[in-house]
Structures are given as structure tokens and as C-alpha cells.
Amino acid sequence: MFTIYGYNTFNPEKAMLAAEELGIDYRYVKVELGRQEHKSPEHLARHPLGKVPVLEHDGNFIIESAAISRYLSRLHDHRLYATDPLQAAHIDGVMDMLICHVGPQAGTHFWQEVIRPGFFKEPTDTAMVDGAKLLLGSVLPALDAFLSDTEFLCGDEVTLADTTAFPYFRVQESTSMDISEYPHLTRWYKAFAARPSVQRLLDKLASQPTLLPSA
Known part of the structure; x- marks a missing residue:
């Protein structure tokens, strides 16, 4: 099972779009930055700097959008990337x-x-x-x-x-x-x-609208 922890900003979108182009079935979990969820102990266990995106796969956490994208590609016959x-x-x-x-x-x-x-x-x-x-x-x-x-x-x-x-x-x-x-x-x-990959991405982002920061 693949889970991408992210937010509606371009770095998480890069990892999510790679997953969409590869046809990967993944779960999108929004981390509400405005409510400081990225600084919670739970999320810091995923990413030591409290950033997004994070990919969780088989109990492992992969950080940084480019690394996530390459990892997903390598798992799928290097599609979107190259063996050469x-x-x-x-x-x-x-x-x-x-x-x-x-x-x-x-x-x-x-x-x-x-x-x-x-x-x-x-x-x-x-x-x-x-x-x-x-x-x-x-x-x-x-x-x-x-x-x-x-x-x-x-x-x-x-x-x-x-x-x-x-x-x-x-x-x-x-x-x-x-x-x-x-x-x-x-x-x-x-x-x-x-x-179609972009429309699927936008649908996922729209399904979890951004909340304003807590007062």
C-alpha cells in the first residue's frame, strides 16, 4: 500500500503526479500545515524536518519529491525514467x-x-x-x-x-x-x-480542501 502525505502545494503535487502517471493506487493524506500538523510527533517520525511530501510504503518512509518520484518509477520498470x-x-x-x-x-x-x-x-x-x-x-x-x-x-x-x-x-x-x-x-x-493524470490529481486535491490556520 502506498500513502502520500502532503498538502496542496507543488512539492507534494510532483510526487502525486508521478504516481498518477504510473497508474499507482495510493492514498492521499493531507497534512494541515496551517494547523501545524507537520510539526506533530507523528509526522516528525515520518520526516525529521517536518516537511511534505512523504511516501509511506511497506512501513518505510521516503522523503523529498524527486526521490519519491524516482523510487516509484524504479518500482514500475523505470517508467517515466530510464535504465540507460x-x-x-x-x-x-x-x-x-x-x-x-x-x-x-x-x-x-x-x-x-x-x-x-x-x-x-x-x-x-x-x-x-x-x-x-x-x-x-x-x-x-x-x-x-x-x-x-x-x-x-x-x-x-x-x-x-x-x-x-x-x-x-x-x-x-x-x-x-x-x-x-x-x-x-x-x-x-x-x-x-x-x-487524465492531471485531472485525477486535481480531484484528489479538491477532495480535501485547504483549511485556514487556527487562531
């Missing part, structure tokens, strides 16, 4: 580019434009948002170029690079993050959003 070392390195390289360069900027957008005003009633720091846009502008052209002659980020088949990327770019649905000037990236995003 060169191709695996290519997928890893794009995943690392996304995690190191896109993720922090998507996180800034989400924190400044959703979390601060919505949860803490604080104003958005527009300078931080502008800085995120500038930094994204240095990496998005490369991702757009990857997609100039392929359907997906690492070729013509879905890989973990795509399941890592999509939740980051989904942040644009609730913030001012914008990829519209990148035609190949925009085409990829729209096509990926229509995949």
Missing part, C-alpha cells in the same frame, strides 16, 4: 534545473501572492515578485528551447521531468507568474493540463 545511464542523467539534469532554478521562483510567487495575503493578511512584497520574474526569465528560454522539436521536456515520451515541471508552472493559475511569451512551453503546459 545517459538518458537517466539527461532527465536528472532537467529535473535539477527545475528544482534549483524554477522551484524557488515559483515558491516566491506562491508565498508572496497567495500565502502572505491569504493566510497571514500581509501585503505582497512586490520587489520579491519582480525578482522572481527576473530570475525565471533567465531559465525559461532554455526550457522553451528543449520543447522546440519534442512533445515533452526530454523527448517524445512523458518523463519525471514533466511531472516535476507541471506543478511548478501550475502556480501561474493563482499568481502573476506567466509563461505566455514562451510558445513551446505554453503549448506543452496546455497539453499536459489536459492529461
Whole structure:
């Protein structure tokens, strides 16, 4: 039995989307960050830093979304990944580019434009948002170029690079993050959003709506 402990933010969504693409039957358990459930002794036993996502499988806990995604892939004949070392390195390289360069900027957008005003009633720091846009502008052209002659980020088949990327770019649905000037990236995003795996993911997230922090 697979259980993913998470929250409705992009890091848990990356692990969940990989599971959906692999056709894995898993249970989603929402950890309410606003109510400090991630700092409970029960959750700290799963993740020593009190983070999400965490995958529980056969009594073992796997942390970090990329590690979870690779683990699930290896259990399913390396689907979404690769047994060939060169191709695996290519997928890893794009995943690392996304995690190191896109993720922090998507996180800034989400924190400044959703979390601060919505949860803490604080104003958005527009300078931080502008800085995120500038930094994204240095990496998005490369991702757009990857997609100039392929359907997906690492070729013509879905890989973990795509399941890592999509939740980051989904942040644009609730913030001012914008990829519209990148035609190949925009085409990829729209096509990926229509995949059945994404609809299943969204259905799971909607089944456990976010609660506001306790007073």
C-alpha cells in the first residue's frame, strides 16, 4: 500500500503526479500545515524536518519529491525514467534545473501572492515578485528551447521531468507568474493540463480542501 502525505502545494503535487502517471493506487493524506500538523510527533517520525511530501510504503518512509518520484518509477520498470545511464542523467539534469532554478521562483510567487495575503493578511512584497520574474526569465528560454522539436521536456515520451515541471508552472493559475511569451512551453503546459493524470490529481486535491490556520 502506498500513502502520500502532503498538502496542496507543488512539492507534494510532483510526487502525486508521478504516481498518477504510473497508474499507482495510493492514498492521499493531507497534512494541515496551517494547523501545524507537520510539526506533530507523528509526522516528525515520518520526516525529521517536518516537511511534505512523504511516501509511506511497506512501513518505510521516503522523503523529498524527486526521490519519491524516482523510487516509484524504479518500482514500475523505470517508467517515466530510464535504465540507460545517459538518458537517466539527461532527465536528472532537467529535473535539477527545475528544482534549483524554477522551484524557488515559483515558491516566491506562491508565498508572496497567495500565502502572505491569504493566510497571514500581509501585503505582497512586490520587489520579491519582480525578482522572481527576473530570475525565471533567465531559465525559461532554455526550457522553451528543449520543447522546440519534442512533445515533452526530454523527448517524445512523458518523463519525471514533466511531472516535476507541471506543478511548478501550475502556480501561474493563482499568481502573476506567466509563461505566455514562451510558445513551446505554453503549448506543452496546455497539453499536459489536459492529461487524465492531471485531472485525477486535481480531484484528489479538491477532495480535501485547504483549511485556514487556527487562531
